[in-house]
Amino acid sequence: MKPSTRSRYYGVLAEFESPAALVAAARATHAAGYRKYDAYSPFPIEELADAMHDHKNPIPKIVFFAGLTGACVGFGMQVYANLIHYPMNIAGRPLYAWPMFIPITFECTVAFAAFTGVLAMLALNGLPRPHHPLFGVPRFSQASQSRFFLCIESSDPKFELEAVHKFLEGLKPMEIHDVEDE
């Protein structure tokens, strides 16, 4: 019957005024040993990834291999069409006219790479996700406008409501909000 803090709260959210304050807070949070936390800002902040030690990014690799697949599919399709499926002799010109296959191969490379990359970005980000516990905090609407937020999540093994509150207050935020889980 007694709900644990872990299930009642998604986390604790602190609001900051500037990107620099948020970066400093993220650094401190990481240093304090928290791992399940995230920062929110209306625009990408260059220093933040570094502060959060968020270096893993598989997107470039995914895009590269998707492009490679696109190239093979594009070129293979044309070779198959012209040599195997329907060889057509046009004034004795070679069937395997590879220079003529380059434009479509290129377009297929770009198309595969671009679409796979965007879908991978959305999938890794867990989007689309129309609702999220954070949207329950009214102030959070500022995260897309002019304020900067840091949320320590309850899934962090170190998460203790009191301690997290105390820790975040030490970072001198403008406000602290509890984020309830739904």
Place this chain on the structure above:
Amino acid sequence: MAVSNEFEPSVSPTSRLPVIGPGHTYASINEKISAIVLLRGTTFGWLVGFGIAFMIFMMMLGSISYLIYKGVGVWGINNRVGWGFDIINFVWWIGIGHAGTLISAILLLLHQKWRTSINRFAEAMTLFAVACAALFPVLHLGRPWYAYFLFPYPNTMGMYFPQFRSPLEWDVFAVSTYASVSLVFWYVGLIPDLATMRDRARNWFTKTVYGFFSLGWRGSARHWHRYESIYLLLAGLSTPLVLSVHTIVSFDFAVSIIPGWHATFFPPYFVAGAIYAGFAMVLTLAIPVRWVYGLEDFITDKHLENMGLITLVTGNMVGYAYIMELFYGWYSANEYEQFMVHNRVLGPYWALYVALIVCNIIAPQLLWSKRIRRNAWWLFAISMFVSVGMWLERYVIIVVSLHRTFLPSGWGTYAGTFWDWTLYIGTMGFFLTLLFLFIRLLPMISMSEMQMLLPGASGAPQKGEAKS
């Protein structure tokens, strides 16, 4: 003093004009740009503009209906000139579209900060221009309802694949990839701004619609990290893509053997022409928009000047190509090529050639003057000349080359008919209708990217700009 959001003009080293007006904060940028959509409402001026554009768009639909009812015989195309207005307009529109990708992708890779405020707008222009462009070759098929024959698909005829050795088929792949990748690039750029719109919307309906399209974006740093990498990669992919599209469009001509088309310098010549026409169109649209919506803080005189400079540079590249075209004709020592040059300059269509030279080579020379480059009226007038000139260029390349080729017995003339003109002018209505809707419904300047121009946005402890 801790980092403040107060503004200091972020001045680019090459010029004293700032890329964003003074006094802006993170909040003020959002307020100003989103207010155009959320607070300004539907104004009388917008309704009038949209109404006119919509009527012209309806004229296009009427023209297409009659075309489909009667067949392509209603156009001016004939046995001699099989590629008339439709291919001219196709190349013209798709060229216009290229400036959008250039601004959004190439200038991003080159770290040109001034691109930020015109990027969204120019990308929208790309999409709408490509939509207009794609109509023409499809309608030119004669039986546009069979347009899907152009794509490989399994069918009962046993012919699963189109002819991949034809440049026209390359066009199908190039244009469809370009249109779809541009759309995705544009949409990815919009996601964070749609989230801002969702959070600023005041009523349930608006909030829901923007919320739906924002995909639940919440600005997480981990999300931004992946977002930025894919955005940059899309820019990297779009850059060769945009060059490939007009290269392939030029192959439609260059791979043939028609005198005046069969030239190896067509790809760079066409790409330069596309960028030239595109920047002229961005100027044509950005100048009135910035005036009507009071966006002088975001689209500053620096933007206009830079666009003027690119117009001047690409215009001179195009001018060089015109001279080379004449030179090649002479140097080929080929009777047909030499006749083509003669016929182009002194033949029955000489007046178009003269107009082309005036619009595309002489008019942009005014841009050498700094005073003219920084004057919106002058730029607007010059951009109009360029748009007309680039249309004439395609007219001269297509019609004048085709109407007199190898055999004098096959010579003829060509002129657009009423239905050619209504369709062409109608696509301008289509374009403007989409543009009016875009301005009314979406933030026309990227808010998150504009915020990044403010000092301190990189998150560095001191004044942000010093670090990089």
